[in-house]
Amino acid sequence: MSPSTTRSPAKASGLDCRLAVLGADVRLTPHRREVFDVLAASTDHPTAYDILDRVKSRSPGMSLATVYNCLEHLTSHGLIKLVHLERGQSRYCANLHEHVHFHCETCGKVIDAHPNADFDPAKFWNLPAGTRVTRTDLAIHGTCQNCAAKS
Amino acid sequence: MSPSTTRSPAKASGLDCRLAVLGADVRLTPHRREVFDVLAASTDHPTAYDILDRVKSRSPGMSLATVYNCLEHLTSHGLIKLVHLERGQSRYCANLHEHVHFHCETCGKVIDAHPNADFDPAKFWNLPAGTRVTRTDLAIHGTCQNCAAKS
């Protein structure tokens, strides 16, 4: 956990790789890389279990604990986002563009929705003077296109 | 759970009371009433455990299971709202006015923030045609006034 290690973090070996995201140079081990790749290739906001499933073809030995470790590392370094839509399993996404999550209460699907205008939610709400905002999470719940058509 | 009971719901006894909220006439047992009252008197978004604590002075025998049952009943009847801000315990609030939640990442406090203009968040986001929105949840994370002043 401590970033103040004497070990040089700059030297990359064959088992080590890096990823430059948003200007940050993040060191990725093979497992972290695979977890990230799975997430980057997914648009359905997989859970930790989903990710373990998808990673298993390439890394059959990976454990759930490692998936959680990797997700924690990637989240804390800003490469992915953690989404809480309801009680139960957390979901993850690699979409770093500003967006919100639409959650279909019928089929459980989660889709990203992007803003159609430059929009800062924090401006619309009366927060006490001196409040510092680091991030906002907007979740929209309802019925998706498909489920709405069926009913 | 079924609302289609033959039992007349209109007859109230000394141990039964009702509450008219938003036009709905909701039947409240003493325990449900106490849970609701505790929540209505709280502005700090208590968890189920917090509520059990606060209810205990009036109902020493109440169990956590009953608190959860009451919260479920009140939530499904629209008398209170369930808030998920992060992994861990859910929080509840009895503020039914349109508002969002500000969560201080330093002290953990949650405060309600009200809109300063008539505002529908769903309008700002590109949702597929045919999507039906039932509710939106906006959580703002950051540092509150007090914690910001200390740092």
Added chain:
DNA sequence: TTTAGAATTAGAATGATTCTAACTGCATTG
């Protein structure tokens, strides 16, 4: 008063996540 259904209870069960302790392997130091 009998009976049925709803509410309540304690404790067990579940499910997601985190923790612990042991192990592996690379990389720096001697």
Added chain:
DNA sequence: CAATGCAGTTAGAATCATTCTAATTCTAAA
């Protein structure tokens, strides 16, 4: 090159919030 140390990884235990189950109590209708 060998020794040492630390990050990464692992399986499984532990924890925590919540839900379920079965038994009990209460209320109201027949």
